[in-house]
Amino acid sequence: MKNLPVILILALLCAGCEVNLSLDDGRGDAGDPRTSFPEAAGKLREQISVYKVSLPFEDADLDEPEDLERILAVAVDKEEIEKREVAGSGLLYLQGEPMPFSGWKRENHPDGRVKSLVLIRYGREDGPYRTWRQDGAKASAGKYREGRRTGRYVRWGHGGEKELETHYIDGSKNGPFVFWHPNGVKESEGNYTDDKMDGLFLRWTKEGVPKERITYRDGKPDGLWITYGKDGAEWYRTTYRNGKMVSERALVP
Numbered sequence: 001m002k003n004l005p006v007i008l009i010l011a012l013l014c015a016g017c018e019v020n021l022s023l024d025d026g027r028g029d030a031g032d033p034r035t036s037f038p039e040a041a042g043k044l045r046e047q048i049s050v051y052k053v054s055l056p057f058e059d060a061d062l063d064e065p066e067d068l069e070r071i072l073a074v075a076v077d078k079e080e081i082e083k084r085e086v087a088g089s090g091l092l093y094l095q096g097e098p099m100p101f102s103g104w105k106r107e108n109h110p111d112g113r114v115k116s117l118v119l120i121r122y123g124r125e126d127g128p129y130r131t132w133r134q135d136g137a138k139a140s141a142g143k144y145r146e147g148r149r150t151g152r153y154v155r156w157g158h159g160g161e162k163e164l165e166t167h168y169i170d171g172s173k174n175g176p177f178v179f180w181h182p183n184g185v186k187e188s189e190g191n192y193t194d195d196k197m198d199g200l201f202l203r204w205t206k207e208g209v210p211k212e213r214i215t216y217r218d219g220k221p222d223g224l225w226i227t228y229g230k231d232g233a234e235w236y237r238t239t240y241r242n243g244k245m246v247s248e249r250a251l252v253p
Contacts, residue, residue, distance in 0.1 A: 055102055055127075058119055062130045062141070072114060075106035089147075091123030100124075109134045118144065133158065142168070157182055166192070181206040190216070205230075217242070 057074070060067035076094065081101060083090045091100045100123025107116040113136060119127025125144035133139045137160055142153035148171030155164040161184055167175035173192035181187045185208050190201035196219030203211040209232045215223030220243030227236040229252065239247040 055104075055119065055121065057104070058127055060128075062117065062128060063138075071104050071117060072106065075104035075117060076101070078105060078107040081105055086123075092120055093123065145170075147171075193218075195219075 057067060057071050060071055062068055062071070080095055081092050082095055084093055085091075086100075092105070093099070094101050102121050102123075103119075105118050105120050106114060109115045111134065113134060114132055115134075116129070116131045118125050118129040121127065124147035126146055127144060129140075129142045129144055131139040131141075137158070138156055140153070140155045142149055143151045149168040150170065151168060153164075153166050153168060154162065157163045159182065161182060162180055164177070164179050166173055166177035169175070172195045174194060176189065176191050178189045179187040183206055185206055186204055187206075188201065188203045190197055191199040197216035198218065199216060201212075201214045201216055203213075205211050209230065210228045212228065213224070213226040214221055215225070217223070221240035222242055223240060225238040225240060226234055227238075229235040234251045237249045237251060238245055
């Protein structure tokens with residue numbers, strides 16, 4: 001697969017670009033010592049990232065067999081793609097090609113069945129992401145934006161049951177998350193702020209009986225931590241401040 005349309009677009013962009021990426025002396029702007037190559041490359045990448053082009057089936061529904069079949073027909077195998085360091089970040093390229101890759105990247109299981117699909121734009125993950133188990137069952141689904149996870153992420157178990165649902169903003173876990181037992185009963189739920197547990201966290205047994213109730217702040221227990229017995233009655237109470245226990249009390253003999 002060739003990136004000719006992307007090459008033409010980049011050529012047009014660079015024709016009016018004030019940034020000259022010179023590799024001869026490590027300077028970015030025609031030998032101007034005030035502009036380093038990484039800075040100049042970064043400016044060019046910013047210009048590229050806002051210039052969105054249409055990619056094959058980028059709005060397709062991966063749960064629809066016909067859409068999935070069309071995507072698999074044009075997807076490029078992972079083995080044909082390589083990562084190169086450009087201006088301090090890794091970008092994906094087709095082997096032997098000078099410009100970053102744009103299109104669908106595919107990875108296969110040993111038997112040839114599809115293992116993962118992700119949309120790539122200008123060398124970075126930017127769009128839907130999906131994985132499948134070797135038996136063809138879906139394993140996870142999410143989305144990337146400019147190389148970072150964003151939005152809802154879902155993971156399924158071997159039997160097709162939902163195991164996890166969480167949310168990302170700019171590559172970090174932010175917002176509510178839920179885990180489920182294999183029987184479909186909720187196992188735990190809580191909230192993340194910048195990858196750290198924040199707020200109330202609850203756990204249940206596979207029968208749905210309360211197991212723990214914990215309050216977190218900045219990733220550490222902060223407040224009351226309640227442990228429940230098998231019958232759902234409170235069994236133990238512990239108080240934390242900034243991750244350190246300050247008191248504890250058993251509620252059963």
